[in-house]
Amino acid sequence: MTDTAQNGTGWVLGVDSGGSGLRVALAPVPTGTESAADALPAEEARADTAVSRTPVRTGADGIDAAHLMEQLVPMACALLGETGGDGHIEAVAIGAAGMATLGDDLRARLPGSLFEAFGVRKLALAADAVTAYAGALGQRPGAVVAAGTGMIALGTEGKRWHRADGWGHLLGDCGGGAWIGRAGLDAALRDFDGRRGGSAALRSGAEEFFDGPVGELPGKLYPRTDRPAVLASFVPEVVRCAEAGDPVAVGILRAAALHIAEAAAAVCPPETECQVALTGGLFGIGDLLLVPLKEELSGQLPRARAVPAEGNPLDGAVVLASALALDALALPDDGRLLHLPEATG
Missing domain, CATH: 3.30.420.40 (ATPase, nucleotide binding domain)
Structure with missing residues (x-):
């Protein structure tokens, strides 16, 4: 045509x-x-x-x-x-x-x-x-955090873009799904080794989810070309353990909230009452992530106002x-x- x-x-x-x-x-x-x-x-x-x-x-x-x-x-x-x-x-x-x-x-x-x-x-x-x-x-000044398997924050005052993270699961995406899943598996392996920071609940969940001892995880994960997606697939198990009261799983979600808020703070236009919108499947986790995230945003960005993504x-x-x-x-x-x-x- x-x-x-x-x-x-x-x-x-x-x-x-x-x-x-x-x-x-x-x-x-x-x-x-x-x-x-x-x-x-x-x-x-x-x-x-x-x-x-x-x-x-x-x-x-x-x-x-x-x-x-x-x-x-x-x-x-x-x-x-x-x-x-x-x-x-x-x-x-x-x-x-x-x-x-x-x-x-x-x-x-x-x-x-x-x-x-x-x-x-x-x-x-x-x-x-x-x-x-x-x-x-839309085209309004503000900041958006997009979080799913990865995590990136983007903001503008209308003149230039301000970006934070979005560097992929090896170098960043801190607080995103792959990051949470990896943190959960790290806690499982710490329990397997007897190191501090381990979680018996996450170890049990990992062994059931990946159908075998956590000591076999490197052989199952490292050859995969879709490692970020595989790591993020463990997020529901982290959430389940947090809902059951496992303090390590709760701490992982609070740490994720901290990272997400830090990214938002880095891109919010200065000297403004910045609107911050959250978008992406990760926020479907609900209050276990959103409550500490709002607390972090309030502390790091007292001038910011959280708004729903349109x-x-x-x-x-x-x-x-x-x-x-x-x-x-x-x-x-x-x-x-x-x-x-x-x-x-």
Whole structure:
């Protein structure tokens, strides 16, 4: 589709690419004031979301642009078809895990590919932390902590991005799911060795969960290529032990809360009553994590105000695309966390 064929309703396309696959949402271009670029589209206004369970490949050049387009084009065409097929896509925003460090191929090839496929001239390429931010807070200044298997905090006053952690399970992601799971297994092995800080409850839970003595864990974990996910899979057992009153498990969750609050404090814009939104599956743990986290936030960020996240990263991609369509994008373009290629065609 080229721009000469564009007519009918204008649409924006939001894309969320991660380890579990690709999600795509189509929404009409907002009407009215520029503040519409901050708002999530009403569910009834959005076309059905398309989902692929196949993650986009990563190769020597980073995230594979051709593989992303191979999945994205038929998904977008199907969504357009559901609207009657007489509209055109005005802007696209793609949020991808690893965009900042693995996005060179996307930055080089997607502008031309999307213009060729849909006539799109307005494109934003964002790290998944940026789409998480936009989904949670729109374009308002503040800070967002995104925590699942990993953990990253991102904040802005509107001029530049402030990032804390998100360095992966070997170097950081402190307080995230893989970190909690590893801490739980460390406590299990400490009990096995007879060292201080061990937990018999976590050792028993680990032996049941991994079906064998904890002394066999290195052989089961180290050869795995999905170690972060395997470590995070032990989080429910840590939570179960904490609910049962195990002090070591309770301490692990309190330590996670401390790390998360430290990351939020590092990225909150100074001299403001910073809004802090929490997003991601880890916060589904509930009060065992949230109560100490709110205590830590209150102590470290007395000027901060915790607010609920308005939406998820896919919603954030739609917010970015809507802002592009309205020429109202206010979030910082730093070339890596958020990249706005020059118009193609």
